[in-house]
Amino acid sequence: xxxxxxxxxxxxxxxxxxxxxxxxxxxxxxQAVRDQHGQGEDSYGCKAPDAVVMVRSTEEVAQVLALCHQxxxxxxxxxxxxxxxxxxxxLEGGISLDLSEMNQVLEIHAExxxxxxxxxxxxxxxxxxxxxxxxxxPIDPGANASxxxxxxxxxxxxxAVRYGTMLENVIGLTVVxxxxxxxKTGGRARKSSAGYDLTHLYTGSEGTLGVITExxxxxxxxxxxxxxxxxxxxxxxxxxxxxxxxxxxxxxxARIELLNELQMKACxxxxxxxxxxxxxxxxxEFHGTVASVAEQVELVExxxxxxxxxxxxxxxxxxxxxxxxxxxHQAYFAGLSLQPGASVLTTDVCVPVSxxxxxxxxxxxxxxxxxxxxxxxxxxxxxxxxxxxxQDENDAEQQARGKALSKAxxxxxxxxxxxxxxxxxxGYGKKGYLLEExxxxxxxxxxxxxxxxxxxxxxxxxxxxx
Amino acid sequence: xxxxxxxxxxxxxxxxxxxxxxxxxxxxxxQAVRDQHGQGEDSYGCKAPDAVVMVRSTEEVAQVLALCHQxxxxxxxxxxxxxxxxxxxxLEGGISLDLSEMNQVLEIHAExxxxxxxxxxxxxxxxxxxxxxxxxxPIDPGANASxxxxxxxxxxxxxAVRYGTMLENVIGLTVVxxxxxxxKTGGRARKSSAGYDLTHLYTGSEGTLGVITExxxxxxxxxxxxxxxxxxxxxxxxxxxxxxxxxxxxxxxARIELLNELQMKACxxxxxxxxxxxxxxxxxEFHGTVASVAEQVELVExxxxxxxxxxxxxxxxxxxxxxxxxxxHQAYFAGLSLQPGASVLTTDVCVPVSxxxxxxxxxxxxxxxxxxxxxxxxxxxxxxxxxxxxQDENDAEQQARGKALSKAxxxxxxxxxxxxxxxxxxGYGKKGYLLEExxxxxxxxxxxxxxxxxxxxxxxxxxxxx
Numbered sequence: 001x002x003x004x005x006x007x008x009x010x011x012x013x014x015x016x017x018x019x020x021x022x023x024x025x026x027x028x029x030x031q032a033v034r035d036q037h038g039q040g041e042d043s044y045g046c047k048a049p050d051a052v053v054m055v056r057s058t059e060e061v062a063q064v065l066a067l068c069h070q071x072x073x074x075x076x077x078x079x080x081x082x083x084x085x086x087x088x089x090x091l092e093g094g095i096s097l098d099l100s101e102m103n104q105v106l107e108i109h110a111e112x113x114x115x116x117x118x119x120x121x122x123x124x125x126x127x128x129x130x131x132x133x134x135x136x137x138p139i140d141p142g143a144n145a146s147x148x149x150x151x152x153x154x155x156x157x158x159x160a161v162r163y164g165t166m167l168e169n170v171i172g173l174t175v176v177x178x179x180x181x182x183x184k185t186g187g188r189a190r191k192s193s194a195g196y197d198l199t200h201l202y203t204g205s206e207g208t209l210g211v212i213t214e215x216x217x218x219x220x221x222x223x224x225x226x227x228x229x230x231x232x233x234x235x236x237x238x239x240x241x242x243x244x245x246x247x248x249x250x251x252x253x254a255r256i257e258l259l260n261e262l263q264m265k266a267c268x269x270x271x272x273x274x275x276x277x278x279x280x281x282x283x284x285e286f287h288g289t290v291a292s293v294a295e296q297v298e299l300v301e302x303x304x305x306x307x308x309x310x311x312x313x314x315x316x317x318x319x320x321x322x323x324x325x326x327x328x329h330q331a332y333f334a335g336l337s338l339q340p341g342a343s344v345l346t347t348d349v350c351v352p353v354s355x356x357x358x359x360x361x362x363x364x365x366x367x368x369x370x371x372x373x374x375x376x377x378x379x380x381x382x383x384x385x386x387x388x389x390x391q392d393e394n395d396a397e398q399q400a401r402g403k404a405l406s407k408a409x410x411x412x413x414x415x416x417x418x419x420x421x422x423x424x425x426x427g428y429g430k431k432g433y434l435l436e437e438x439x440x441x442x443x444x445x446x447x448x449x450x451x452x453x454x455x456x457x458x459x460x461x462x463x464x465x466x
Numbered sequence: 467x468x469x470x471x472x473x474x475x476x477x478x479x480x481x482x483x484x485x486x487x488x489x490x491x492x493x494x495x496x497q498a499v500r501d502q503h504g505q506g507e508d509s510y511g512c513k514a515p516d517a518v519v520m521v522r523s524t525e526e527v528a529q530v531l532a533l534c535h536q537x538x539x540x541x542x543x544x545x546x547x548x549x550x551x552x553x554x555x556x557l558e559g560g561i562s563l564d565l566s567e568m569n570q571v572l573e574i575h576a577e578x579x580x581x582x583x584x585x586x587x588x589x590x591x592x593x594x595x596x597x598x599x600x601x602x603x604p605i606d607p608g609a610n611a612s613x614x615x616x617x618x619x620x621x622x623x624x625x626a627v628r629y630g631t632m633l634e635n636v637i638g639l640t641v642v643x644x645x646x647x648x649x650k651t652g653g654r655a656r657k658s659s660a661g662y663d664l665t666h667l668y669t670g671s672e673g674t675l676g677v678i679t680e681x682x683x684x685x686x687x688x689x690x691x692x693x694x695x696x697x698x699x700x701x702x703x704x705x706x707x708x709x710x711x712x713x714x715x716x717x718x719x720a721r722i723e724l725l726n727e728l729q730m731k732a733c734x735x736x737x738x739x740x741x742x743x744x745x746x747x748x749x750x751e752f753h754g755t756v757a758s759v760a761e762q763v764e765l766v767e768x769x770x771x772x773x774x775x776x777x778x779x780x781x782x783x784x785x786x787x788x789x790x791x792x793x794x795h796q797a798y799f800a801g802l803s804l805q806p807g808a809s810v811l812t813t814d815v816c817v818p819v820s821x822x823x824x825x826x827x828x829x830x831x832x833x834x835x836x837x838x839x840x841x842x843x844x845x846x847x848x849x850x851x852x853x854x855x856x857q858d859e860n861d862a863e864q865q866a867r868g869k870a871l872s873k874a875x876x877x878x879x880x881x882x883x884x885x886x887x888x889x890x891x892x893g894y895g896k897k898g899y900l901l902e903e904x905x906x907x908x909x910x911x912x913x914x915x916x917x918x919x920x921x922x923x924x925x926x927x928x929x930x931x932x
């Protein structure tokens with residue numbers, strides 16, 4: 001599989017010794033730490049790196065990479081460890097480059113709605129730092145991911161329907177190339193036509209082209225008015241039809257999330273949600289001026305009612321709103337609680353909004369037919385939803401059924417002109433789907449990889465095989 | 467300069483003969499047609515290609531490229547010929563690949579707010595095709611450019627402040643690689659994390675990595691309410707301060723354009739604008755629901771008045787609005803009319819909005835000091851403005867002064883964390899500025915170019931030298 005010739009055992013030992021000299025106690029070879037760095041929040045299993053390094057500056061990253069490049073030692077960037085696609089597995093061993101101590105917010109330009117952060121800053125820490133400026137960073141994938149990790153997977157989440165994804169909100173980067181060169185891409189202007197768009201080539205490159213150490217981000221003013229509500233439906237189709245109508249009316253809603261019956265059942269129990277029935281539910285959030293929120297709410301309530309939705313239940317206080325979104329963020333763990341000890345395979349398809357009903361209904365039917373327990377949750381305003389396929393990790397037959405289900409859901413999404421991953425990335429687990437989706441374009445991606453990382457040291461075995 | 471070995475004269479003759487067999491009369495060698503294809507709307511002069519081909523399908527483009535690749539024959543894609551940065555100059559001769567007959571709107575998905583067009587469709591033709599669906603394509607660079615050309619320069623224009631640039635509105639492409647392979651990038655889903663972002667690598671690549679033949683675009687609903695107004699100021703500073711305040715309040719204005727005193731003088735005379743004084747003027751356009759436009763207008767009028775702006779003059783009817791924006795679109799030609807026969811050097815800097823006053827005031831002062839006639843016009847909501855430097859093309863001393871002025875304006879913009887080009891691209895004329903702005907990152911761009919176009923046939927001599 002690997003056409004590259006990586007460092008042999010003595011070379012690895014030499015790299016580790018030199019890193020020890022460079023970083024002292026911040027070079028770690030303890031098994032527990034290596035194991036912890038060899039996997040994310042997924043069920044692909046652990047592949048521990050040979051060592052973990054805790055870096056503190058772009059210059060240190062450059063030193064580490066220059067050394068690893070010299071010896072052809074693999075390097076796997078590590079942020080908050082919240083990947084769900086096996087990104088952190090050290091398939092060829094190597095160094096896990098932990099950026100979590102690069103956690104400084106470097107610049108806040110409230111007047112221009114942008115900021116510059118180190119890659120290890122988490123989205124919650126960033127919003128904490130912004131709280132006195134009346135501005136916020138809207139991208140919210142649920143997990144308290146690092147900004148560097150979010151750039152690397154082109155993350156999005158609940159607010160993307162209004163504020164866009166990392167694609168629209170990353171405006172510049174500091175990147176260390178595999179050879180250890182430090183380069184800056186993009187800038188602070190709201191737009192630029194100056195040369196190739198390296199910023200967006202690195203956005204979504206999943207640590208395979210270099211290490212992102214700093215990020216310039218677009219920010220947004222905290223809206224005057226925020227209102228959150230839920231609405232329950234007797235069936236999945238009516239809920240999805242409501243979403244399609246809202247999006248086709250181009251209502252600038254901030255969040256519109258779907259939880260199917262099984263997912264709601266799990267959330268009610270896991271997050272102690274009160275006043276809900278275990279029925280398909282939409283979670284809404286509206287941002288804007290008083291007048292604009294009032295307009296949005298009126299339209300959406302009308303559309304939901306016409307599809308048979310319940311009256312809106314409002315989360316009036318900030319506390320109630322936070323409780324609601326906390327439950328939404330815990331949906332993954334709530335889902336897991338349906339089958340304690342189960343491993344989970346997550347789909348992440350995204351389809352054009354007009355095809356959403358077809359995609360979601362197909363997924364639920366196939367899930368039921370599979371006999372597996374499969375809660376469904378989604379950022380449906382973008383056409384993106386996740387089927388959490390729960391399976392006994394010691395039961396090969398269940399695993400095969402789970403894999404077949406995932407495959408069928410992806411095949412359907414591609415048939416509907418969608419994508420196999422809306423926000424999680426390809427990682428280790430979806431390489432086959434990337435080929436199905438992009439065909440010959442994957443050859444071009446390989447050419448770019450070979451041009452920028454000729455020794456193949458950056459996160460080997462992810463996105464595609466070479 | 468060119469490290470590539472391009473086709474010699476007999477090889478060129480052979481390519482042209484084979485293209486004649488393939489395309490018949492759509493292979494053109496008439497001098498007038500070659501001259502017309504060897505330059506854009508700029509003053510860099512004409513470099514005619516060896517021949518022009520009029521292609522009609524992606525497959526034909528692939529055939530032409532495969533042949534040109536075999537013989538190392540340069541290829542320069544041609545859309546509507548509206549480049550202002552020398553993109554069309556056949557610096558090494560070769561084939562001008564004219565895509566203007568690939569002018570079909572292939573799919574309109576009003577329900578998902580996207581469409582697919584051939585690269586030769588112009589933005590006006592696209593909006594004509596969309597007119598019955600209540601949707602539109604907002605990017606408006608002024609010229610009736612082709613969509614393929616707009617992708618290639620990452621164009622924007624007057625509406626970008628609300629709707630973004632081509633970066634935010636291109637979601638997928640069909641590209642023919644320099645070897646003649648047809649690949650598809652991106653897709654119709656509102657977001658995807660599937661692999662490297664080839665779509666945005668090609669967006670802004672100025673024809674140097676392949677030929678874009680089809681484009682999937684995001685569309686937008688035509689707003690319920692559109693209101694346009696102008697406001698005049700006694701000095702440039704007050705006008706720019708108004709812009710900065712509007713943007714810092716994050717008012718979702720659709721257009722906010724600045725014309726300085728000299729530019730207004732030219733427009734009043736050239737476009738027969740009535741009721742205006744030759745004073746610094748802002749052109750505004752507001753999009754939204756009735757309530758939201760009313761809110762925006764109230765805020766902006768208040769801000770402008772507090773800076774000493776005149777009462778708003780409203781363009782109430784669609785005709786009045788069109789006349790206003792026609793005048794804005796003609797600003798370039800109005801500027802030229804100030805000095806008949808002059809050649810023009812256009813700056814295109816873009817700075818963070820908070821630095822806009824410093825950048826524009828510096829530009830105007832330097833322009834006055836240069837003694838050259840230099841109207842200023844800009845998409846100031848984005849921090850982007852153009853100084854049209856008029857100079858006698860037979861006066862070397864004037865040209866030197868013009869070049870020094872342009873250099874000073876760019877240097878100032880870079881000092882203010884801006885970019886040398888907001889929307890025109892680097893082309894032939896701004897290669898030196900790209901190096902100043904992006905330094906080592908340009909080496910990475912060169913690596914990508916060499917990986918995707920190993921023989922260097924695509925639009926040689928543009929963006930950077932190899």
